[in-house]
Amino acid sequence: MTEYPFDSVRKLMSTVHRAPNGEIFRVHVKGAPQELLARCTDIDWRGERRPARDELRAEVIAANDELASQGLRVLAVAWRPATDPGPAQDEAESGLTLLGLVGMQDPPRPEVSDAVNACRHAGIRIVMVTGDHPLTAEAVARRVGIVRQAAPTVVTGPRLDVLDDGALDTLLAESGELLLCRVSPEHKMRVVTAFQRRGEVVAVTGDGANDAPALKHADIGVAMGASGTDVAREAAVMVLLDDSFASIATAVRLGRSVYQNIRKFLIYLFSHNIAELVPILAATFAGFPLVPITAVQILAIDLGSDVLPALALGAEPPEPDVMDRPPRSRDERLFAPTVMGRILFLGGIQALGVCVVFFWHIHASGIPYSHFTEHDAVYREAITKVQAGIVVSQFFNALAVRTDRQSVLRIGLLSNPWLLAAGCFGIGLMAAISYLPPLQAVFHTAPLAAADWAVLAAFGALLLAAEESRKWWLRQQRTVRPLGGKGGER
Missing domain, CATH: 1.20.1110.10 (Calcium-transporting ATPase, transmembrane domain)
Structure with a gap:
């Protein structure tokens, strides 16, 4: 009946539906576990509704980290009752009851590892910039070969917010493996600009509307043709019809x-x-x-x-x-x-x-x-x-x-x-x-x-x-x- 779409600031999405008995309405919310948990006052714990005290919140965070460390993308799901079909967004997304966590597997394609290895040999530095949880990002990066070191540098969006341009340039100049997680479109744009400021040729891949600014600003914007949005494809200079990272390595090989x-x-x-x-x-x-x-x-x-x-x-x-x-x-x-x-x-x-x-x-x-x-x-x-x-x-x-x-x-x-x-x-x-x-x-x-x-x-x-x-x-x-x-x- 009412929908509040996802955005990169809230990291949530909510919808309002009529309850089965038809007398009240229900608000269903999904989004990043940390963001959603902060809006919950209760937790549905093993079939029993309990107040969201610190010890329960800690167990939820531990469960989220365990799922994320397996390379799963984790969503939290919550709900609350509503008295009308169009509550205000702040009202709809507060005072929630956490129902649980959902871990979704999105395994990389088999050819990605070879493509990443080819890019490494070609002297191409790959930096993962993602909105995912740091543990999820690191697990996926290790699976495809982007991360090989025992302790890569992991930087989240909030930390990027406190770094000035000089500190960001120093961070990007380090030769170690770098993962940028929980970032916003503004963060992506800033990272692209910082790399270009250092004289690098920057290629950015993306599929969502939030990736469009970075795709447009990069030297080479690469959008996904099958799963990407129209906005991303319009902003990019190259569109991958097969959505495969291996196609990028092939393009580099043929371009050279x-x-x-x-x-x-x-x-x-x-x-x-x-x-x-x-x-x-x-x-x-x-x-x-x-x-x-x-x-x-x-x-x-x-x-x-x-x-x-x-x-x-x-x-x-x-x-x-x-x-x-x-x-x-x-x-x-x-x-x-x-x-x-x-x-x-x-x-x-x-x-x-x-x-x-x-x-x-x-x-x-x-x-x-x-x-x-x-x-x-x-x-x-x-x-x-x-x-x-x-x-x-x-x-x-x-x-x-x-x-x-x-x-x-x-x-x-x-x-x-x-x-x-x-x-x-x-x-x-x-x-x-x-x-x-x-x-x-x-x-x-x-x-x-x-x-x-x-x-x-x-x-x-x-x-x-x-x-x-x-x-x-x-x-x-x-x-x-x-x-x-x-x-x-x-």
């Missing part, structure tokens, strides 16, 4: 993979630009009158040999250790020093290889530089080797950039068949440019001998071996780094 693939894409494309530019600069400084590679050849490399492998790199599956790395700094740029260093490293090896091939072929001919023309057969063979050298080295480069630290042999050379197909297409196109007369006329190329291809493949294999050696050195450095040291690439 996408970012890494973008970097691989850039390293692959920019490194071969060095191999195109350096031979031209070297020929200029060496006094050679012609360019080692023509504009139309560069266009053929960029459009014919590089586009498909670059796209295939964008579909590279996540690396095996992607969730074992610490999070990137939010200030880190896409072209970080590590990325630029890798571009210079791989591009330098490619440039060195094609320069050696070009000038070795020119010098081996015995013809002075000044006698060369663009129609010279030796010159056409030399520029063909430069173009083919870049294409072949880019095939090996595509294999090399598939991983940041792990050996490409560990993930398998055949695990990205689209990349192999794209690389073979580029080499096949280069072979057509070298051997088909119509394309020879367009690109001013000459047919290459089998020995030429073998030399170019050897330079490409050298590039792959050099990159594998670099990755091995990084893995060794990571292995010997002392505990507490900071990581390198993120």
